[in-house]
Amino acid sequence: MRTLLRLAPALLAVAAFAADVSVDYDHHADFSQIHTYSWIGVQAGNSLWQDRITSAVDSELAAKGWQKVESGGDAAVSAFGQVSERNNLETFYNGFPGWRWRGWGGTTTTAVVPERVGTLTVDIFQGGTKELLWRGTASNVLSSKPEKNDKKMDEAVGNMFKRFPPAPKG
Numbered sequence: 001m002r003t004l005l006r007l008a009p010a011l012l013a014v015a016a017f018a019a020d021v022s023v024d025y026d027h028h029a030d031f032s033q034i035h036t037y038s039w040i041g042v043q044a045g046n047s048l049w050q051d052r053i054t055s056a057v058d059s060e061l062a063a064k065g066w067q068k069v070e071s072g073g074d075a076a077v078s079a080f081g082q083v084s085e086r087n088n089l090e091t092f093y094n095g096f097p098g099w100r101w102r103g104w105g106g107t108t109t110t111a112v113v114p115e116r117v118g119t120l121t122v123d124i125f126q127g128g129t130k131e132l133l134w135r136g137t138a139s140n141v142l143s144s145k146p147e148k149n150d151k152k153m154d155e156a157v158g159n160m161f162k163r164f165p166p167a168p169k170g
Contacts, residue, residue, distance in 0.1 A: 021159040025134040029126075031165030037066050038073035038127070044081035053079050056154050057122055060161035075133065076125040081118065081141075118149075120156060136160030 042050045057079060058068055066075075118141040124134040138156035141149075 020140050021136065021138045021156060023134070023136045023160060023163070025166050026132070027166075027169040029133045030168050031133070034074040034127075034165070035065070035067060036069045036073040036127075037061060037075040037077050037124070038069055038071050040076045040078040040125070042079045042081075044079070049081055052150060052153060053081055053120065053122075053157075056157040057161075060157055060164070064161065064164055072127065074127045076127050076130065077122065078125070079120065079122045081120045118153075120153065122157070122160060134164070134166070 039054065042053050044050045044053055057077060061068070061077075119137065119139045120141050121138075122136045123132060125131060126133055136157075138160060141153050141156045
């Protein structure tokens with residue numbers, strides 16, 4: 001129990017910085033019949049991010065046995081990356097450190113701090129009909145440190161495709 005209590009802050013820190021990933025798919029689709037894919041396009045604000053997203057998705061699909069073709073693939077892939085800002089409230093305590101019993105020991109200051117939030121959506125469509133087969137979404141894919149953004153995005157895409165391709169359920 002003590003070990004768990006000592007690890008709790010570290011686990012919370014990892015969870016706070018991990019991308020929030022969700023996946024949904026057509027439960028009747030037979031992904032075992034799909035072997036090739038083509039890109040429809042990637043929109044991500046600039047060509048650097050477009051290339052990074054394309055590379056990360058290509059790596060994951062290749063690891064699953066899918067082959068990229070220029071056009072006419074069994075599936076069609078698109079990705080959309082977006083950056084927005086949201087406000088966070090941060091509270092700072094001044095004065096006596098530690099627990100404040102009955103409000104004694106200092107003052108608090110709360111500030112509104114804007115935070116950049118990155119969201120990535122990857123869609124896979126049936127090649128011929130363009131019906132949506134699979135969607136993966138990751139939010140919180142940006143770090144406050146640009147040098148960590150590549151790693152964070154790769155981890156988010158990896159988590160998206162962790163259980164890909166899904167088995168048909170019906």
